[in-house]
Amino acid sequence: xxxxxxxxxxxxxxxxxxxxxxxxxxxxxxxxNGFSSSRRLAGMFYGYDxxxxxxxxxxxxxxxxxxxxxxLFKWIDLSYIYINPTYLxxxxxxxxxxxxxxxxxxxxxxTSFCAASIGKLxxxxxxxxMFIGIFIFAEGYPLWENFYNAxxxxxPLLSDYFGASRGLxxxxxxxxxxxxxxxxxxxxxKFAREDYKLNQ
Amino acid sequence: xxxxxxMNPYLGGTLLGLVLIVAFWVSGRGLGxxxxxxxxxxxxxxxxxxxxxxxxxxxxxxxxxHPNPLNEWLVFQMLGVIVGGFLSGAIAGRLKxxxxxxxxxxxxxxxxxxxxGGVFFGFGSQLGRGCTSGSALTxxxxxxxxxxxxxxxxxxxxxxxxxFARKLWI
Numbered sequence: 366x367x368x369x370x371x372x373x374x375x376x377x378x379x380x381x382x383x384x385x386x387x388x389x390x391x392x393x394x395x396x397x398n399g400f401s402s403s404r405r406l407a408g409m410f411y412g413y414d415x416x417x418x419x420x421x422x423x424x425x426x427x428x429x430x431x432x433x434x435x436x437l438f439k440w441i442d443l444s445y446i447y448i449n450p451t452y453l454x455x456x457x458x459x460x461x462x463x464x465x466x467x468x469x470x471x472x473x474x475x476t477s478f479c480a481a482s483i484g485k486l487x488x489x490x491x492x493x494x495m496f497i498g499i500f501i502f503a504e505g506y507p508l509w510e511n512f513y514n515a516x517x518x519x520x521p522l523l524s525d526y527f528g529a530s531r532g533l534x535x536x537x538x539x540x541x542x543x544x545x546x547x548x549x550x551x552x553x554x555k556f557a558r559e560d561y562k563l564n565q
Numbered sequence: 566x567x568x569x570x571x572m573n574p575y576l577g578g579t580l581l582g583l584v585l586i587v588a589f590w591v592s593g594r595g596l597g598x599x600x601x602x603x604x605x606x607x608x609x610x611x612x613x614x615x616x617x618x619x620x621x622x623x624x625x626x627x628x629x630x631h632p633n634p635l636n637e638w639l640v641f642q643m644l645g646v647i648v649g650g651f652l653s654g655a656i657a658g659r660l661k662x663x664x665x666x667x668x669x670x671x672x673x674x675x676x677x678x679x680x681x682g683g684v685f686f687g688f689g690s691q692l693g694r695g696c697t698s699g700s701a702l703t704x705x706x707x708x709x710x711x712x713x714x715x716x717x718x719x720x721x722x723x724x725x726x727x728x729f730a731r732k733l734w735i
Contacts, residue, residue, distance in 0.1 A: 388645020470682015
């Protein structure tokens with residue numbers, strides 16, 4: 366039966382209304398986990414707070430396993446799920462630039478809106494910068510258009526790439542994530558800071 | 566009012582995963598953030614300088630497939646994020662105007678680097694066709710190759726540069 370909009374079970378306007386409701390859930394969970402705090406987000410990269418790793422990978426696992434279950438029960442048709450295309454150079458290049466933005470700015474786009482909603486002024490500054498960055502990309506587009514479209518590989522799954530099944534890859538990701546959770550818990554003790562209290 | 570503690574991160578991650586699944590079930594696409602900012606930029610530029618938009622490929626291509634850029638799924642989802650974040654902050658007693666930073670730097674330094682980081686992230690999200698939400702998190706949940714590459718590039722670079730930016734945070 367799902368995705369509802371693709372199978373025309375709901376109207377376009379209902380879809381947009383549900384987007385708003387889903388967004389409320391997204392924003393609420395981000396804020397309740399402290400993704401509205403730049404020092405907490407940046408803590409990931411110094412080991413004193415690895416919440417980002419724990420939340421991010423738990424969510425990715427739940428999402429991946431959830432999709433497999435939904436497909437198994439015929440609640441969702443996986444062939445209608447959007448798969449992000451891979452343009453090798455721009456995926457990597459964009460990621461590198463975003464990584465620099467993350468460590469300098471302390472937020473990513475979603476978390477900056479979430480943080481601004483509770484009054485973080487550094488998040489507002491980040492959002493201002495983000496609009497400038499998108500504007501620069503749009504205005505200078507002819508300069509990087511070739512790089513943007515280079516090395517297009519289609520929309521492969523990582524499991525296709527390794528010749529494994531979706532289920533096996535998901536299982537391996539769960540194992541990797543468990544290992545990373547263990548490292549995260551270890552790092553928070555090893556790199557704890559006196560001027561920063563975890564989870565308060 | 567005393568501030569409440571944050572949620573247990575594994576519970577939080579599970580809830581975020583469930584929100585993601587609902588998004589797939591409803592729309593066939595996951596969550597996103599930078600796409601909404603792009604819609605806002607295209608709509609804004611189109612209002613201020615419509616002739617410039619017609620002549621610029623990036624805007625006119627986008628408008629061809631998205632004739633009403635503010636009537637987009639991600640725009641409504643991001644409006645929800647602002648409401649949801651505010652609700653959680655209100656319940657937990659965390660609503661407060663402040664600049665968050667390391668005690669070693671001034672507010673001005675923090676704000677300058679926040680703008681700079683935003684410029685990088687905004688640019689990178691367009692080049693990489695999505696940010697941490699749309700490309701890395703959602704991309705990994707659907708097991709797409711680009712999701713894993715994007716995640717590795719974003720977090721790998723941030724780790725690699727962490728030493729040079731340490732004064733901003735620790």
